[in-house]
Amino acid sequence: MSNDRLDIQGLGKAFGTVQVLRDVNFRLRAGTVHAICGENGAGKSTLMKILAGNFPADSGQMFLEGRPYAPANPAEAIRAGIAMIYQELDLAEHLTVAENIFLGQERTASRWKFRLDNNAMTQETQELISRFGFPLTADAVIGDLSVAQAQMVEILKALHQNAKILVMDEPTSALSQTEAAQLFTIIHRFREEGLAIIYISHRMEEIMDLADEVSVLRDGEMVWHAPIGDCTVETIIRHMVGRELVDFYPKRNAKIGDVLFAVENLCDHEKIADVSFQVRRGEVVGLGGLVGAGRTEVANAIFGVSKHISGRITMQGKDLKIHSPADAIRARIAYLTEDRKRTGLCTALPCSWNITLPNLDHIGMARILSLKKELEQSRKEGERVHVRWASPEDAADTLSGGNQQKLLLARWLMAESDFLIFDEPTRGIDVGAKKDIYLLLNELAEAGKGLLVISSELPELFGVCDRILVMREGRLTANLQTKDTTPEDVMRHATI
Numbered sequence: 001m002s003n004d005r006l007d008i009q010g011l012g013k014a015f016g017t018v019q020v021l022r023d024v025n026f027r028l029r030a031g032t033v034h035a036i037c038g039e040n041g042a043g044k045s046t047l048m049k050i051l052a053g054n055f056p057a058d059s060g061q062m063f064l065e066g067r068p069y070a071p072a073n074p075a076e077a078i079r080a081g082i083a084m085i086y087q088e089l090d091l092a093e094h095l096t097v098a099e100n101i102f103l104g105q106e107r108t109a110s111r112w113k114f115r116l117d118n119n120a121m122t123q124e125t126q127e128l129i130s131r132f133g134f135p136l137t138a139d140a141v142i143g144d145l146s147v148a149q150a151q152m153v154e155i156l157k158a159l160h161q162n163a164k165i166l167v168m169d170e171p172t173s174a175l176s177q178t179e180a181a182q183l184f185t186i187i188h189r190f191r192e193e194g195l196a197i198i199y200i201s202h203r204m205e206e207i208m209d210l211a212d213e214v215s216v217l218r219d220g221e222m223v224w225h226a227p228i229g230d231c232t233v234e235t236i237i238r239h240m241v242g243r244e245l246v247d248f249y250p251k252r253n254a255k256i257g258d259v260l261f262a263v264e265n266l267c268d269h270e271k272i273a274d275v276s277f278q279v280r281r282g283e284v285v286g287l288g289g290l291v292g293a294g295r296t297e298v299a300n301a302i303f304g305v306s307k308h309i310s311g312r313i314t315m316q317g318k319d320l321k322i323h324s325p326a327d328a329i330r331a332r333i334a335y336l337t338e339d340r341k342r343t344g345l346c347t348a349l350p351c352s353w354n355i356t357l358p359n360l361d362h363i364g365m366a367r368i369l370s371l372k373k374e375l376e377q378s379r380k381e382g383e384r385v386h387v388r389w390a391s392p393e394d395a396a397d398t399l400s401g402g403n404q405q406k407l408l409l410a411r412w413l414m415a416e417s418d419f420l421i422f423d424e425p426t427r428g429i430d431v432g433a434k435k436d437i438y439l440l441l442n443e444l445a446e447a448g449k450g451l452l453v454i455s456s457e458l459p460e461l462f463g464v465c466d467r468i469l470v471m472r473e474g475r476l477t478a479n480l481q482t483k484d485t486t487p488e489d490v491m492r493h494a495t496i
């Protein structure tokens with residue numbers, strides 16, 4: 001008998017006619033962090049969902065500490081010691097942090113069996129929060145939290161169960177570098193305590209820092225496995241993509257022209273004040289800062305999402321009156337939001353509808369929608385960003401996480417906008433596809449559009465932007481030409 005914590009042998013899984021996993025073998029040892037890498041749609045989340053009891057495999061076997069393991073449902077997997085943090089946040093929006101953490105395992109007061117002991121639950125949650133130093137309170141309602149904070153609640157929820165195996169499917173994609181660093185400290189601690197951790201991420205530096213072993217899935221097959229000592233970022237990528245990746249940040253040849261878009265003294269009377277900047281035609285402007293600095297709020301204010309905005313917004317010198325996203329779309333502004341589940345996709349609708357949703361004016365004649373044309377258009381736009389789908393008519397939630405992100409990109413590419421705001425455009429996107437997206441950003445700039453790119457990844461800001469604006473506590477603190485500045489400079493303006 002092996003002393004593996006988990007041993008997966010010959011696992012196979014198909015959705016309809018699509019074979020998603022093929023003869024997958026995987027071994028996980030106690031006290032280690034094992035990274036699983038692979039392109040969008042390679043099958044990483046599917047493998048983890050089988051482990052967590054969401055659905056069964058079609059073939060193959062799993063052994064947990066040497067014993068056959070085949071969970072019938074998620075509850076059974078939790079009882080067996082599998083703690084899973086899903087890629088898509090999965091919290092009850094209207095409940096508090098404490099209520100979410102205790103969901104399904106509520107404490108009752110000792111004398112009154114049917115009365116919930118809210119005080120005890122809140123207190124225990126608060127202790128858990130302070131143990132990890134997360135910026136949260138136990139009685140905050142999930143709907144009021146930022147994506148990063150909601151992610152932290154997911155982590156706490158998983159840690160609150162006595163887990164043998166902790167699975168993290170892109171836990172840091174919504175976290176800033178500082179918050180991610182906090183998470184890594186926690187992961188190290190858990191590894192020392194003997195937990196076995198499966199870690200999925202598209203951020204290669206993280207994998208090099210954290211993992212003890214790396215396995216690579218490609219098109220549903222485990223194609224490579226090695227101890228971290230034998231890995232470099234290049235070898236991992238080569239096995240993921242099946243080719244070398246050169247010029248990761250492609251060069252842009254856009255001519256920077258006149259001022260296209262400008263805001264003056266933008267203020268939402270809540271999070272942001274006095275924000276003024278301009279974006280020229282052909283220019284890619286980055287917006288950096290820590291999570292919570294107000295970057296998304298700037299985008300929300302411009303796009304008519306927030307109410308009670310003051311200040312001036314102009315396009316080509318003309319004042320815009322924007323009271324709703326519909327006004328913004330009419331003014332030829334596009335906005336890719338950071339939270340694809342809450343404000344982006346309608347996951348139950350077909351992929352094609354998700355692409356064409358704000359673009360219906362361009363399709364059909366005399367306001368009569370041509371469904372055939374719609375399907376054709378969305379197929380074309382989807383292919384442009386390399387969405388991997390069986391058909392554009394499938395529901396959006398049958399796509400892998402990264403491919404859902406590409407769907408949103410396709411939507412805004414189709415919108416024929418002049419000014420485009422991208423909030424964390426490559427979140428959850430694999431390294432190969434990231435490069436495709438950077439190429440698209442360049443194409444847009446070369447076509448004379450103006451771009452505002454919000455990113456928490458400094459290398460990305462430096463790789464794609466002509467200029468970087470930095471925010472701190474709701475205000476702009478710097479306006480830097482990328483070629484004359486350093487990541488340290490940006491961090492300094494973001495924090496001091």
Ligand SMILES: Nc1ncnc2c1ncn2[C@@H]1O[C@H](COP(=O)(O)OP(=O)(O)OP(=O)(O)O)[C@@H](O)[C@H]1O
Pocket residue numbers: 015018020038039040041042043044045046047087388389397398399400401402403428430
């Ligand atoms: N419920 C489903 N119905 C049909 N197809 C599905 C379903 N869930 C996943 N798939 C398909 O299975 C494949 C693997 O998806 P999976 O989510 O495992 O990818 P992934 O490796 O996690 O990718 P990402 O890095 O984008 O998160 C994809 O082609 C996806 O479209």
Ligand SMILES: [Mg+2]
Pocket residue numbers: 044045046087169400401402
């Ligand atoms: Mg996934």
